[in-house]
Amino acid sequence: MTVEVGSFNYRVFSDSAPVMEVAWAQKSGLGWRGKHTLLLSRQAGSMFFLGEMYVDLPLPVDDAIGNYCGSCSKCIDICPTEAIIAPYQVDARRCISYLTIELKDSIPESLRPLIGNRIYGCDDCQLVCPWNKFARITNENDFHVRNGLDDVSLIELFGWDQETFETKLAGTPIRRIGHPQWLRNIAVGLGNAPYSNEIVKALQARLDDASALVREHVQWALQQQNTKRTATEENIP
Ligand code: SF4
Incomplete structure (x- = not known):
């Protein structure tokens, strides 16, 4: 050039x-x-x-193209937190990608149940979009799954100490959120899971975590698990 x-x-x-x-x-x-x-x-x-x-070159200016969404509204309908408040308008404060990646503090309690088991971002609006049938899997190794992260339980991820977190996620953007925020997100996912004795034990093991942020989310998750256990017991004839 x-x-x-x-x-x-x-x-x-x-x-x-x-x-x-x-x-x-x-x-x-x-x-x-x-x-x-x-x-x-x-x-x-x-x-x-x-x-x-x-x-700083005087390049020619290209023209914009048309909009091909038409009458589709699949992304608006599927958003778990109703973050797309109108076509072409996202309330970032409700978006799960913001809540799990960008937000450094406590996740608002009203939104936690809607997050489900998404512990780092959310692509539901993209996954449902008909135009993504034209998307192709990249040959770029940097974007491929590492360390079996697509086949691991939340309990196992929640058991990672700081060093394991740093090692397993080296070179990925996930590492940038830091270990406490990682645990915060997983605690929410565990709280949202169906009641399980193993989940309760994993959460209890972090009740004294050094991070107040983690402790608060662990307490919330234990309350969720407790509520579900009570509901299950009440339904046993
Ligand atoms: S799902 Fe895709 S095509 Fe449909 S409205 Fe959303 S962005 Fe447009």
């Missing part, structure tokens, strides 16, 4: 700085914003990362 245009300044991004990447991708014709607000491509659905280059 430098042969064609001479030297120029640039900076490259991919989910690595607060760049208005979806808005610009839409304006530049890479796709349209779906009703879930993510970028959709007719060829690739929404399961991809956007990359950007800031350059």
Whole structure:
């Protein structure tokens, strides 16, 4: 490129700085914003990362393309926390990806039961989207499953100490949330699971966790388990 245009300044991004990447991708014709607000491509659905280059070259401007959501509202209907409050409008404070990844504090109690067993993000709005039938599994090894994370129980993950957490998740974005937030999220998932003696034991083992955030969520999860145990016993004839 430098042969064609001479030297120029640039900076490259991919989910690595607060760049208005979806808005610009839409304006530049890479796709349209779906009703879930993510970028959709007719060829690739929404399961991809956007990359950007800031350059100081006078490049030609591309045109935006049309919107192909039509009358579909599957993403709005499936959102577990009703975070898509209107087409093209997400209340980020309700989004499970925000609650489990970005939020550092306590998860609002009213939303915890709606999170189910999602311990790091949520892709329900993308999974249900008809355009993702065009998405393809990448050959990029960095995006493939590591350390059997797609086949492991919440109880086992909850038993990981800080060192195991750091080792098993090295090089993944999950590690960035830190061990206490990881345990907070799993505690919510365990609280939402059907009653089980093993779950109660796993939760009790963390009642004295060093983190107040973890302790509070563990107490909540134990209350949930207790309520379910009582309901089960009451139904036994
Ligand atoms: S699920 Fe339907 S409404 Fe939502 S983004 Fe996909 S096509 Fe658009």
